[in-house]
Amino acid sequence: MELAIHQDDVNILLQEKNQLKEAELEKYRVAGQVAQTCLQYILELIKDSYHLNKTPQPYTCQELCILGDSYLKTALENVFKNGAVRERGIAMPVTIELNDIVTGFSPELDDSSNFVFQAGDIVTISLGAHIDGYTANVAHTVVIYPAGNDKPAGPLLGAKADAICAAHIATETVVALLGTVLSPEKLPKSLNTNKVVTGSIIRDLVDSIAKSYNCVVVPGSKIRRVRRFLAGQAEGIVAERDFKGVVWSEANQEESLLNRSSHSQELILSDNKSKIVKNSNGAIPTDEFVVLAGEVYNVDIKMAPLGEFNEVGLVTLETIDEFTGANHKKDAFNTKSTIFIRDIIIKHALKLKTSRQLLGKVDKQSVYPFKLSHMSENFPLNIKETDQKSLQTQISAITKDVKANRLGLSELNNRHLLKQKPIQAARFIPLESILMTNNESGSMGVDLDKPVLPGLELSLPKLGISSLKLKSLLKKSKAIPVARESTTVILIEDGVIAGGKAEVLRLTGGSKNFQPSWVHSNHSLGGSYLQAIAELDSLTKDKKFGIKIRECQPFKVQEKVTMQLD
Known part of the structure; x- marks a missing residue:
């Protein structure tokens, strides 16, 4: 069913209101500055509380969320005071993703659980701000080191370090790749792209980096175009017309799993061609799109490491609520959804x-x-x-x-x-459990508690495993940690800003403002895209002939607070 909106109004909202001009760029830029500042503020709270022991007790997730949301709201109220904008506000409340938690965890003040971090945890802070619907989202993963010193004694090792390295390198590579849209002649020849950046090239690069670090791109990761009021906040609830982006789901892991199993080929459904036809409104994601100058993109990549597992398996998402695991899991993580x-x-x-x-x-x-x-x-x-x-x-x-x-x-x-925005956690299901399951209902069972984009309802199309059947296998799953990096970039064409040349404006994230945590991985980059990744990296460092990437700088953080909940 479609809304009864006149086509002229649709064109104004989706086309005219998304043309990048100086006024719109200024709103994007300020939203990015506010988001950057709030992220820096929360990271300072974590540093003071967990690393330097400046608070009587470590900040809980509830405290970090309410302090972050308050800071974000206050900062937004202090910009564009002259009435030049109609609205400004929180685009995504502050969420705390701890270890295997992927998204949606933002406990309210009346939550009695009082979650705190432990040394060795990896924690992702994610949030977003908007001004007149022009949105800047950000997420950054940090390591909780042992308390007592600003500088840790050594780097984080192991599988979590692999995921952090993969997420950081993939994000920086994609930003550089998007930047070549403004100068197609700088695209690495090894990509064989015909001077255009497509969704399939983006997917191949990210998958190659994940494979190099023995990781998997977690379902729900995406590199998508952002438009006014359309920044992915209602994905799975509202079908977005003319969707443009690369989206990862369980189906993207299926082919690799089948190639690694000697028995799975016998179970492939011969009558299931798993072909997705793009509809007339373009709401179904497809990699067959071309990135264009003048567009805004959100790069949101989540990586899960496979180093802790000696068997082949699938990485999927489990929706967490106050009842999850109450009957069949010990020490289950149970909590309520708080974002609506x-x-x-x-x-x-x-x-x-x-x-x-x-x-x-x-x-x-x-x-x-x-x-x-x-x-x-x-x-x-x-x-x-x-x-x-x-x-x-x-x-x-x-x-x-x-x-x-x-x-x-x-x-x-x-x-x-x-x-409700679901709280989701990453889970590893052994392939043997999937192949041994009896899926009598075929591909008809859809898990309504797990919102997905149109066309991605079927988890494993070749095997005919529905999302509802996959949900029943979660009792045999294991938790797997996730590292996440999210950044919003604008591809500004030449001449949009008076006297300005084409450049990539990075609204959020970036190594200049948020250095990756000190980690060490035993893996290194490899594969057929190694040369292309190296060339893209060198382009970002070449100030004269490379890609010009300008990062929004956060405001100066002056407010400090020492607060503990009763």
């Missing part, structure tokens, strides 16, 4: 007063995800406040509002007015 999206298509007359009040607050927000704490009148926290008693008063007020909002949350969920 308003489905603006759904309308319903609500019965409860608390539900109507909550919906009224939600509808005043934008189309981006939110948390119940964001709906509090006491949000954001005044993080400049140094009085501990005053901070606790603010915390208590927001916690009280969160509990009140939960009363109206159930009806909004039941009437499908709100959709």
